[in-house]
Amino acid sequence: MFLEQLLNGLTLGSTYALIALGYTMVYGIIQLINFAHGEVYMIGAFVGLFLVTVLGVNILVALVLAMLSCMVVGMLIERVAYRPLRGKSTRLSALISAIGVSIFLQTLLALLAGTNTRSYPSIFNSQTFDLGFAEVSLLQIIILVFAALLMIGLQIMIHKTRIGKAMRASSQDLEASYLMGINVNRVISFTFAIGSALAAAGGVMVGIYYNAVWPYMGMMAGLKAFAAAVMGGIGSIPGAMIGGLTLGVLEIMGVAYLTSSYKDAIAFGMLILVLLIRPQGLLGKKITKKV
């Protein structure tokens, strides 16, 4: 029972982590809470749904195509709503702009697809494996493995490639990287693209797992993922992964052993508790203020 709940929690947590990565990477470079990120996740789920149900594409192809199209969406959002503001406004103005984008996209999808909850066709039969100590469904294994692959891929990209190095440099000091000849705008664009692709993957997987896709699904998921990113220490990539997994496990455990009606309160309560004990988040660096 406990181990099964733990697996459920890890499955939910890995999708939170995928969304949280987008928040944390963008935050690390331009200190912006990208509130439209939850909407990118929602769009990813819808694109996947559209490809699978209307065009009858294979689910894996649909997943990849959803990731690619959300890359474009993410870059477009950055180009239209954030770049014009960069450098000449306070961070809060950019935040309001992000909220504007979020409202815009939610309404757009509600108009295009209707406000009804839609569901993916049952692609994976509800086959379960008995591991001796717990039962796992095929879908859970696929989600966990795929999320793990994406995160490992991200780590390799950030630590081994040129653009990854540029991203790390930009997150340390944007101005200095600019002076070193890094095309900062391109790095930021690229960061949005990668974050959006990860969110889209999360969206498609959640859509299949919970069998529900609707235009306002991005709001709560985005909020929770932001909570996960903050819990792990915002700006830190391993932090977002650990934060996402922790939040998912805590939420499922709270529902399983306490009460389901206070599900959201449990997640946020734990978050506040963590921040009261470690104000910089689990893996965040303590920033010493210089005068």
Place this chain on the structure above:
Amino acid sequence: MDAYLTQYIDPYYLRLLVLIGINIILALGLNIITGVTGQLSMGHAGFMSLGAYTSAILSMQFACPFWLALLAGAFVAALFGCLIGIPTLRLEGDYLAMVTIGFAEIIRVFLNFEPGGKAVGLAGIPQNTNFVLVLVMVIVIVYLNSKLLNSRIGKAWYSIRENEIAAEACGVDTTRLKVMAFTVGSFLGGLGGGLYAHYMFFIRPQDFAFMKSIELLNMVVLGGMGSIPGTIIGATILTLAPELLRVVAEYRMLFYGALLVILMIFRPNGLLGDVRVYDIRKRWGRKEVQANADTNP
């Protein structure tokens, strides 16, 4: 009184005016926390809901006089504002924002409790709020607010926003003042919430969801951080915008979202964020001096 006024003003416009007034009170409260003191709070709807529910329950179940219910609601909100202000001793920026979001969400979940009518909400709250009351309250609050912001405390709040370390070095007790800003801001939030509940007859937990906090934050940022006239303009525009956009029917929220982005691109610091009465006066003064200098070589 309102019945008298509706002879001259369409009830629809009167209703809009009342809602603008309530939003001004709410936004001025958030302005103290976020605009003036610079502590990003994204859970103002939480304080609003505390005021709304406290005052509604008091006047419905305990037949409390309206003013007492209103005050009690505001004080409960202020108490929680003080409580949430205490973590600000350790948290900064977006970590604080997250705590305020979490706090408002937790409150919203717990509002599904028995005396609050669960998810259905409370209906049949006596409609004690009227236009004249809101107008008087707005005037009094704007007056007191500008007094407060020009006082020692207000200047200290601005100094925390501008540079916390420098403020501390100058002997400003930043901890105490930040908690104070949260308390005063949430008091106004609770007051606005009480007025709202007694105007709408009907409240439910969803009315105070995350989007409501964001709407209030939009008013403060759009108008210009820390500026009272800016906040009033921001609250007015954002209350009217959804109504004016009724022309485009179901595309309303689409335009609202786009409007936020466009306004931010063209006025990155808010409508009145970088305009100060002091500067305008100074500029006018300088022109006069120059004009005099030209005529007297």
